[in-house]
Amino acid sequence: MLIGGVPPALRANVVEVWGDPGRSWLTGLPDTVRKIAELWGLQLTRSAYEMSFHWVAPVAAPDGTPAVLKLGVPGEVHLEREVATLRAYDGHGAARLLAHAPEHGALLIERLRPGQHAATLVPHADEDATSAITGVLRQLHDAPVHGTTLPELTALGDDFRLLLAQPQLPGPPRPLVERALGLFDELCADVPRRCVVHGDLHHDNVLAGSRTPWLAIDPHGHLGDPGYDVGAMLFNPRIDERDEQLLALVDARVAQIADQLAMPLDRVVAWGFVKAVLSEVWSAGEGWQPTRALDVAELLAPRVGG
16 A cells, blocks of 8 residues: 555654654554545555655545645654644645644645646746745735644744754854854844744745645744745755855845845845754754855855844
8 A cells, every 4th residue: 555665765764853653653654554545535646756754645535636645653743733834824825734633643735736846947037936935925924823833933042052052063153053043032032923934935845736826835833923934045946056056046036035025125134044044053963064055144144243
């Protein structure tokens, strides 16, 4: 029943992050897929999706509706936050959550068609890609906050502090991290309005849809400043390619984002700097290699205080 098997990268990541519970989940994965397919009456097809931490496959619902089945270790925080965020968005600017079986770590999500990623527009139609993402953001940030069970964005400050407490760990320059943390705290203390933040809205998480031109997938989910969501737009897509051509697009993106979201230019720059540094903070550790996020952070650094 496990069409396509378990990719080696998925197996390695699950074991690294969840240890023995992850191994148990992997062992039981074929049985879980079978149970969920029977529970929801799904028809599975061969998966062509990349898998990092979750098993994902295209499926058809009993009425033929295209959907995506996403499975993870039951109780896993990211999945629970994705569920809460998709429920808050309720299909406005994001793929719809069709079903959820928490005891199996299973989500059934609307499959977006034609499904072209906004990343495919970069660099030849970069303005169109940015417009696609800002258009999605305007919808997402209108979602009601009341009753949403998501962590506060301010909690991410601990990620900066954890790295600063480990000065010998390979990672981004610590003075840059200190500046980003200070600016992060300032931005979070002066929030123009609180919203349901997607948390990872880059070019590969915005897909072409049929009921609306573009929709978001894979939210991480926080409550806080809408500006946080603009940061990932400045150093994506293809973050591992330290490409001068893509780096040269940053200033134009900043101006376009500020205009289309009616956000102060200095706030776009500030959140871009913070999110770029945070991206490097998350990848710190043995074998750390800088990405374009660091290049963008260094490009924006002269334009932020500190």
